[in-house]
Amino acid sequence: MINILRYTEYIYVIVAGFSIYKIFTDWNSDWSSEDSKVYFYFFFAAVSLGMFLFRRNYRKKFEQRKRDNKNQ
Numbered sequence: 001m002i003n004i005l006r007y008t009e010y011i012y013v014i015v016a017g018f019s020i021y022k023i024f025t026d027w028n029s030d031w032s033s034e035d036s037k038v039y040f041y042f043f044f045a046a047v048s049l050g051m052f053l054f055r056r057n058y059r060k061k062f063e064q065r066k067r068d069n070k071n072q
């Protein structure tokens with residue numbers, strides 16, 4: 001179970017990387033138009049990085065708690 005959590009948290013890094021790539025490729029587009037998706041990609045990059053850090057922290061706490069219970 002823990003191994004699955006370890007791999008799924010990197011999906012968020014991949015999404016963030018793709019979003020940052022799209023930000024750089026669409027940087028020269030007209031930002032004032034309603035069709036500009038740069039804001040959308042900024043949002044997804046920030047949320048994805050936040051979720052990666054949150055999930056990683058949660059997984060490490062879970063592993064630590066499991067190790068502490070096993071040692072008792």
